[in-house]
Amino acid sequence: MRILLTRAREDSERTAKKLAALGHEAVIAPVLRIAPTGDPIPAGACDALIVTSAHGVEALSSYADKDIPVFSVGERTTDALRATGFTSITTAEGDAESLSRLIRDNLQPPRRLLHVTARHHKEEPAASLRAAGFTVPSWEAYEAEAAPALPEAAVEALRTGKIAAVLHYSRRSADLFVQLAGRAGLQSAILGCLHLCLSADVSAPLAAAGAATRIAGGPHEDALLELVRGL
Structure with missing residues (x-):
């Protein structure tokens, strides 16, 4: 089965290997490119770091205090943090x-928690933490830049009905995929694919376009791959 991957290239290449092990062929069509913003880290000491993506870890490579408590969104981010030298990491469920x-x-307010995040990021977890009495400055250390168009190989595969499924990991990338497909005249073509989504929120732009979606059983890639196994 041929499966389209729309994540940033490095992420898609890693997923492609997993799909190959399951007997599937990946078509890589990144709709986003990860790039550092160059924004300076907010001034002032903090009590802990919050890291919501492995993409944010590179910006922390020169962070002096590698023993500071770090709260990581999931296992892959934790692996990247360990590889960068951080020693006190607590991991969430993704x-x-x-x-x-x-x-x-694990912490009582008031504490100052530095959220290492992207230029385009959701309000959570910072909003609920601020509501609980924490101070949560954001460091927009990287950004996911939108691609101007889908790769020609992906356009041709979609146009000729050779894509059985598309994997979607974020609402923004799903929305961009719908937009780029529309620019390429593929509105009808994407309705012929099954769209496997990490959450209901991720699926929203696809469902609005009339596409068939399935939602993973958990907010992590293994749950998405379980959907693939079930096809």
Whole structure:
């Protein structure tokens, strides 16, 4: 089965290997490119770091205090943090809700928690933590830049009906995929694919376009791959 991957290239290449092990062929069509913003880290000491994506870890490579408590959104982010030298990491279940709950269970406000995040980021977990009495400055250390168009190989595969499924990991990338497909005249073509989504929120732009979606059983890639196994 041929499966389209729309994540950033490095992430898609890693997923492609997993799909190959399952006997499937990946078509890589990144709709986003990860790039550092160059924004300076907010001034002032903090009591802990919050890291909601492995993409944010590179910006922390020169962070001096590698023993500071770090709250990580999931296992892959934790692996990247360990590889960068951080020693005190507590790991959530892969989503912002569990991350916020984990922090509130382990720390008492008022504490200052630095959220290492992307230029385009959701309100959580920072919003619920601020509501609980924490100070949460955000460091927009990287951004996911939108691609101008889908790769020609992906356009041709969609146009000729050779894509059985598309994997979607974020609402923004799903929305961009719908937009780029529309620009390429593929509105009807994407309705012929099954769209496997990490959450109901991720699926929203696809469902609005009339596409068939299935939602993973958990907010992590293994749950998405379980959907693939079930096809």
